[in-house]
Amino acid sequence: MQLQNKNVQITLKAQGAEMTSWKVAETEYLWQGDPTYWGRQAPILFPIVGRLLDDQYVYEGNTYTMSQHGFARDAIFDIESSTETSVRFTLRDTPESRQHYPFPFVLNVSYQLVGEEVIVTYRVHNPGETVLPFSIGGHPAFNIPFKGGAFEDYTIDFGEVRTLDRYLLEGPYLTGAYQPLGDRQYIPLTRSLFDDDALIFENVEYAALRHQPSGTAIVMESPSFTHFGIWSPPHKDAPFVCLEPWFGHADYKGHRKDFLHKEGIQLLAPNETFEASYTLYIEK
Template structure:
């Protein structure tokens, strides 16, 4: 495992080769840290990539071409060692390929390229998935960055808010105890594009917002200032902090995929919000983290 650094005049970003995971995002002038540091008392990760699934398979199993495959929540990429592909002062790329162990869990060869690019006070997170198989490949991918909230020890998270690039009521899907999508929905009315982070907001796990309801989500400090935003083209996203732990961070997660429904068939090619690539095709997406 190695650690790499990108730096410009505004920000310093540190990335680990394990999971190609962002580990630190600091303002060079104020030394303010924006990324959660990964304390296992709450949650030991900081910004894992979710691949080749987002969320959970029903009963941790998928079926493809008559064979059953088992995989744990959010897939295996976040726990694997990536290879450094290239590095410049403000851009870096990592690569992950299949091996004997991944093929036991997931029936495809793959090339996952994960990049980071600094631009002023922004970080662009870049994904590129290649299909080297001679058949169609099915997968999901997502981000899971965790941001410090509150920023200051003397502040309370319940004095912070989430902001959205919409003022419509958000309709959120709800996960059950097994990590699968239930039929229940929860609605959140926004006030001036904002929602307060009340103490019980995450008591039922992540808020899952499907169907392109928003494309930009921000964190707002007690003074009413948005200090960080995540912008994406993903059709759905999650907002999460560990249930009933009063954890001092909030995750804003752009997703191309999600957990199965409780009554799902388990067929890999039928997963909702999943993605497919024909032989030789490439999937390229990105999202941006903007520090104000």
């Protein structure tokens, strides 16, 4: 389905409640998917972000398995409501989901066009009688270059000078160590930047993929998210970069697999609702 206003058009699909196109003034900014590099485009990560140690977690003495980033990205969502400029998708637990994630839940993913902005909102409701543990996040990929030139003509701009400490990875897992990148406003895009996989930071509220010669940028504002990933496939000349707002991240190498004590996990009380949004727009 499509949402459209005067200048912005997005296309979405029920599988994964995933955005598959984002055009502003007829320019396509969203990665269109190519399995040579990465076949996905903008998956939703739920009820985990990243990889579990051995693809397992423990809850109340029982061990459950779940693949990287969870199952929502492959599930078929219902369209609960829609207008020309907004849509709300819904996913609920099923007998199959409870084999891997033994909790009742209602996940809403909403998209809304407001002027030049695309607002993406996640709502998680706990209809059960016990605490609902979950992580959630976005994984949209954006075309680089989008304004011509080379990959190296772009930067990751954080909007202000801030102290950047990068979580270090060993394979898909965090090591518990950090790489201090110092006080800076932006990081130049280079192919070697992703040799050790994703850049992961805490509390990034603004990130822009900026074309330095023109100043034009793809901007994501994500003020409420606890962690932020930036990724492009290592050792490939992939023409895209992902900006990823997260609650949570992959397991640490030495994690004991206790789901309730996983860093970044959200613990939602019965009958309560969690909500978080991020916003996309083009800055010129």
